[in-house]
Amino acid sequence: MEAVLAENVNILYDSYRAVEGLNFKLEEGETLLLLGPNGAGKTTLLKTISGFHRSYEGKLLIFGKEPAEAKELISYVPQSHSLNEVVPLKAIEVVSVGAIYKEGFFHFRFPKNAIKKAKEALNFVGLKHEAEKPFNKLSGGQKQRVLLARALISNPKLLLLDEPLSALDPSARAEVAAVLGKIKREKKITMIITTHDINPLIEIGDKVMLLNKKLIAFGSPEEVLRDEIIKSVYGPLARAIKVESRLYCITGDVHLMGGHL
Amino acid sequence: MIPEYLIRALLASVMISVLLGLLSPLINMKGLAFLTHATFHSLLFGAVLGMILGLIFENLELVMWTALIITIVVVLTIAELEKKGFTPDAAVGIIASFVAGLTVLSFGILYKVMAEKPYFPFSENIVSYLTGEVFLITLNDLLTLVIGGAFIFFLMILLYRDFLYISFDPEGVESYGGNVRVYLMILYVIVGAIGALIVKTVGLITLQVIAVLPGAIAMMVSSNIKKILAVSLFLTLTVELLSIVMAYKTNIPPSGIATIMLGAIYGVLLFRR
Numbered sequence: 385m386e387a388v389l390a391e392n393v394n395i396l397y398d399s400y401r402a403v404e405g406l407n408f409k410l411e412e413g414e415t416l417l418l419l420g421p422n423g424a425g426k427t428t429l430l431k432t433i434s435g436f437h438r439s440y441e442g443k444l445l446i447f448g449k450e451p452a453e454a455k456e457l458i459s460y461v462p463q464s465h466s467l468n469e470v471v472p473l474k475a476i477e478v479v480s481v482g483a484i485y486k487e488g489f490f491h492f493r494f495p496k497n498a499i500k501k502a503k504e505a506l507n508f509v510g511l512k513h514e515a516e517k518p519f520n521k522l523s524g525g526q527k528q529r530v531l532l533a534r535a536l537i538s539n540p541k542l543l544l545l546d547e548p549l550s551a552l553d554p555s556a557r558a559e560v561a562a563v564l565g566k567i568k569r570e571k572k573i574t575m576i577i578t579t580h581d582i583n584p585l586i587e588i589g590d591k592v593m594l595l596n597k598k599l600i601a602f603g604s605p606e607e608v609l610r611d612e613i614i615k616s617v618y619g620p621l622a623r624a625i626k627v628e629s630r631l632y633c634i635t636g637d638v639h640l641m642g643g644h645l
Numbered sequence: 646m647i648p649e650y651l652i653r654a655l656l657a658s659v660m661i662s663v664l665l666g667l668l669s670p671l672i673n674m675k676g677l678a679f680l681t682h683a684t685f686h687s688l689l690f691g692a693v694l695g696m697i698l699g700l701i702f703e704n705l706e707l708v709m710w711t712a713l714i715i716t717i718v719v720v721l722t723i724a725e726l727e728k729k730g731f732t733p734d735a736a737v738g739i740i741a742s743f744v745a746g747l748t749v750l751s752f753g754i755l756y757k758v759m760a761e762k763p764y765f766p767f768s769e770n771i772v773s774y775l776t777g778e779v780f781l782i783t784l785n786d787l788l789t790l791v792i793g794g795a796f797i798f799f800l801m802i803l804l805y806r807d808f809l810y811i812s813f814d815p816e817g818v819e820s821y822g823g824n825v826r827v828y829l830m831i832l833y834v835i836v837g838a839i840g841a842l843i844v845k846t847v848g849l850i851t852l853q854v855i856a857v858l859p860g861a862i863a864m865m866v867s868s869n870i871k872k873i874l875a876v877s878l879f880l881t882l883t884v885e886l887l888s889i890v891m892a893y894k895t896n897i898p899p900s901g902i903a904t905i906m907l908g909a910i911y912g913v914l915l916f917r918r
């Protein structure tokens with residue numbers, strides 16, 4: 385069964401179509417890198433798949449279920465700038481959010497098994513010793529890894545990541561990309577990752593989608609990341625280059641635009 | 646020999662400090678200062694309306710209950726508007742302007758009703774709602790404050806972690822299965838209910854400051870939630886009790902003294918940065 389199946393999907397904000405005529409299939413265990421300029425509809429697509437945004441037309445199935453019915457199977461990691469870091473939570477408390485809302489309404493007491501799971505998840509992302517540190521004192525790469533740990537704690541079958549690399553410096557990008565690679569290898573979770581910078585992720589991408597309101601291209605990295613396709617979205621300065629059998633994309637000043645206000 | 650009214654005032658202050666000490670950091674973290682402000686305006690509206698009803702039915706208990714009900718209706722309406730997609734600021738702004746207009750209107754009615762019932766003992770005048778009358782609270786007021794306060798206190802403790810989590814990342818809580826809207830609604834109602842419980846003792850003019858500053862100060866001096874709570878509780882308690890004692894000696898309304906003390910501490914901390 386496909387992890388994600390989209391047939392003629394239109395996604396709407398009231399009467400405005402943010403995404404049109406989308407068709408694609410993602411197999412279980414595959415990683416999809418979702419590319420596109422600002423306003424292309426990347427976040428919109430993730431929110432629709434995760435069941436957050438419900439206004440769409442067409443057929444959209446997640447492991448054979450409608451998005452709203454598939455919530456249990458999905459973890460969604462929003463862009464990290466949406467966090468209110470004035471609230472002084474510890475890393476482990478942030479991670480535990482992924483577990484405790486499965487049951488109970490009052491969470492005065494931290495359930496023991498949530499602590500255990502949170503510790504395991506932090507271990508997995510290499511933050512064993514940061515559990516008790518305040519989240520807002522961690523580095524950008526560490527924060528993103530904490531959010532990954534939080535997403536993993538509920539054992540999702542589909543992981544949706546909205547710009548996990550944005551606002552990180554190159555070494556932190558590599559650090560987060562390494563954890564994403566580990567998730568793919570060891571947990572075999574299907575992932576959809578939006579990014580403006582494909583280069584650190586190209587090794588884990590089985591599929592690449594180029595989106596700009598409509599589907600521009602979908603396929604393996606080699607198929608999609610060709611000069612003429614990239615130029616059609618990112619403009620004449622963009623190109624794809626291969627260095628020592630690694631594929632790189634140069635998309636002009638899009639990297640700068642990748643930062644969020 | 647300590648006079649009984651002073652003991653009542655001190656006990657009331659302890660309860661108030663505990664409630665505000667806990668609530669204040671949340672107001673700051675969740676960015677609810679503007680909502681708090683609107684809440685306190687609706688308390689004034691509710692109080693004036695309550696006085697009208699109180700005079701008509703010759704029962705001044707109605708004042709606090711009307712204020713409580715009006716305030717809760719107002720916060721729920723604000724929450725509903727937010728649900729409809731208004732930003733918190735817009736929702737508060739719309740409601741606050743209605744409430745302000747209604748308050749002025751109801752003052753007009755209040756004066757008429759007062760003129761018709763000159764014989765009714767009108768001890769709870771509107772000024773006590775503005776400046777606070779901690780030395781005038783009755784045993785009955787104190788009981789209401791302690792029982793209502795204890796209930797809200799436990800509710801807040803039970804949900805404190807959830808309130809922190811929805812302040813930190815509402816989308817995250819939602820996506821992992823938490824009902825953010827319900828938590829937020831409860832938090833709003835708590836803000837309104839605490840306001841209604843304590844407005845008569847603390848006074849409307851200074852309520853806003855006393856609800857916001859302790860948390861703001863605590864967050865300046867610490868970045869750990871337990872310490873923030875400890876500092877906020879300690880600060881409200883000290884300032885409240887000190888102001889009662891000073892007011893007893895000097896005859897200046899205590900809420901004024903408390904506010905000036907908090908303002909001074911906040912100012913000094915800002916200055917030292």
Ligand SMILES: Nc1ncnc2c1ncn2[C@@H]1O[C@H](COP(=O)(O)OP(=O)(O)OP(=O)(O)O)[C@@H](O)[C@H]1O
Nearest residue numbers: 397400402420421422423424425426427428429642
């Ligand atoms: N809540 C909303 N209501 C109405 N329109 C929206 C809403 N959210 C997004 N849009 C519109 O939908 C389109 C796609 O937005 P989206 O945020 O999905 O883009 P994106 O590809 O994630 O961009 P970015 O790279 O900037 O994150 C944009 O035109 C945007 O203005």
Ligand SMILES: [Mg+2]
Nearest residue numbers: 426427428546
């Ligand atoms: Mg986006």
